Amino acid sequence: MRKIHKIPDLFLTFMKIGAFTFGGGYAMIPIMQREVVDVKHWVTDEDIVKLLVISESTPGVIAVNAATYIGYHIGGFWGALSATLGVVLPSFAIITLITFFYAQFKALLWVEYAFMGLRAAVAVIILNAVFKLTKSGKKDLFSILVLCAAFLVATFTGLNAILIILFAAIAGILYGVILARRNAKGGEPRA
Amino acid sequence: MASSSRAGMRRGANPVPEAILLLFRLFWTFFKIGIFTFGGGYAMIPLIQSELVGDGFITAESLVDFIAVSESTPGPFAVNIATFIGIEAAGVLGGVVSTLGVILPSFIILLLIARFSAKILESKGFKAAFVGLRPAVAGLVLAVAFTLAAERIFPSLDLNALRFDFGVFDAYAVIILTFIFVLSRKCKKLSPILLLLIAAVLGVVLYGIF
Numbered sequence: 001m002r003k004i005h006k007i008p009d010l011f012l013t014f015m016k017i018g019a020f021t022f023g024g025g026y027a028m029i030p031i032m033q034r035e036v037v038d039v040k041h042w043v044t045d046e047d048i049v050k051l052l053v054i055s056e057s058t059p060g061v062i063a064v065n066a067a068t069y070i071g072y073h074i075g076g077f078w079g080a081l082s083a084t085l086g087v088v089l090p091s092f093a094i095i096t097l098i099t100f101f102y103a104q105f106k107a108l109l110w111v112e113y114a115f116m117g118l119r120a121a122v123a124v125i126i127l128n129a130v131f132k133l134t135k136s137g138k139k140d141l142f143s144i145l146v147l148c149a150a151f152l153v154a155t156f157t158g159l160n161a162i163l164i165i166l167f168a169a170i171a172g173i174l175y176g177v178i179l180a181r182r183n184a185k186g187g188e189p190r191a
Numbered sequence: 192m193a194s195s196s197r198a199g200m201r202r203g204a205n206p207v208p209e210a211i212l213l214l215f216r217l218f219w220t221f222f223k224i225g226i227f228t229f230g231g232g233y234a235m236i237p238l239i240q241s242e243l244v245g246d247g248f249i250t251a252e253s254l255v256d257f258i259a260v261s262e263s264t265p266g267p268f269a270v271n272i273a274t275f276i277g278i279e280a281a282g283v284l285g286g287v288v289s290t291l292g293v294i295l296p297s298f299i300i301l302l303l304i305a306r307f308s309a310k311i312l313e314s315k316g317f318k319a320a321f322v323g324l325r326p327a328v329a330g331l332v333l334a335v336a337f338t339l340a341a342e343r344i345f346p347s348l349d350l351n352a353l354r355f356d357f358g359v360f361d362a363y364a365v366i367i368l369t370f371i372f373v374l375s376r377k378c379k380k381l382s383p384i385l386l387l388l389i390a391a392v393l394g395v396v397l398y399g400i401f
Contacts, residue, residue, distance in 0.1 A: 019266065059229050061225065061228070068297065091274065092274050109399075110395050110399055113395045118256070120371065125375070125386065129336075133332060151337070162241065169323050170320075172321060176315065176318075
């Protein structure tokens with residue numbers, strides 16, 4: 001199944017995916033599905049679902065997760081590497097170009113005014129990302145408590161985000177242990 | 192941001208090791224961010240804020256500007272922002288090491304999963320950790336949105352230091368925030384780029400003309 005001659009094709013296909021998706025992450029999945037399932041027949045829809053499940057429970061950049069996973073299945077290590085480099089390259093090239101003009105561009109007064117408007121919009125776009133993040137998750141008391149605690153600590157203390165994430169993971173494990181114990185005692189599992 | 196990129200040129204006696212040290216720090220910082228980003232894209236922003244704004248790589252304001260630029264250019268958000276910050280801090284090489292740093296954890300982990308198995312992801316402890324992780328990430332991102340909005344409206348506010356100074360009030364920011372928020376909720380199909388474009392025009396009109 002793993003064929004070396006597919007490696008340039010992998011690179012180009014993922015470069016196309018990287019160049020034509022805005023917003024990254026999950027926004028990339030439908031376009032990736034069209035390219036690698038419908039057009040190239042490299043993987044099946046089931047593989048994409050599996051990939052989504054894996055991306056949900058692993059850290060990092062979702063586009064890179066997808067490129068590595070699909071690339072590996074098609075062309076082994078070198079397939080994974082070329083797909084990943086392909087998906088990253090357009091972003092890298094475009095941003096590098098932009099940074100060359102960014103400083104001169106920012107010096108213009110009306111551009112500064114435009115950025116003052118943009119900064120307000122960024123707050124809204126990030127807020128909308130929260131709605132997306134919470135949509136798929138559970139909405140039990142524990143989740144709500146953790147969300148509120150993380151929000152308050154981050155807003156008013158500036159504790160490092162990595163520490164907050166680690167504490168939350170530990171809290172999740174402890175909560176799991178407590179639930180398991182309670183279920184072992186009570187017999188019937190409770191929500 | 193300008194001062195940090197100029198710092199590289201101002202350095203005197205022993206420029207090489209310090210430049211390499213800066214590249215290494217950028218790589219390591221983005222590597223850490225790559226490891227602790229759960230949920231992709233925006234989940235990265237609180238981490239960038241903790242790791243990079245506090246460390247003097249970039250200012251809070253330029254981070255917001257970078258987010259706007261990253262949102263309006265194609266490709267993975269993480270790569271856009273890593274490239275941007277890396278180049279601002281240490282030139283094109285800085286962009287390369289930052290990007291490599293942020294993608295390497297994903298690459299290694301997915302390679303291991305594809306090569307061996309995804310069984311560890313199904314273990315009880317791992318799943319339980321995510322029960323805590325997911326809402327925490329949402330809370331962290333919410334904190335970024337809230338802080339950004341609050342500091343737009345009251346520029347002299349510093350929530351992190353518990354300094355509630357409501358002295359300066361920016362009415363235009365309230366108008367833009369409210370307008371963009373209502374617009375984004377009413378027309379959910381509207382792309383973020385279009386929202387940003389509208390906000391930029393509003394910014395020019397309100398701050399520039401009035």
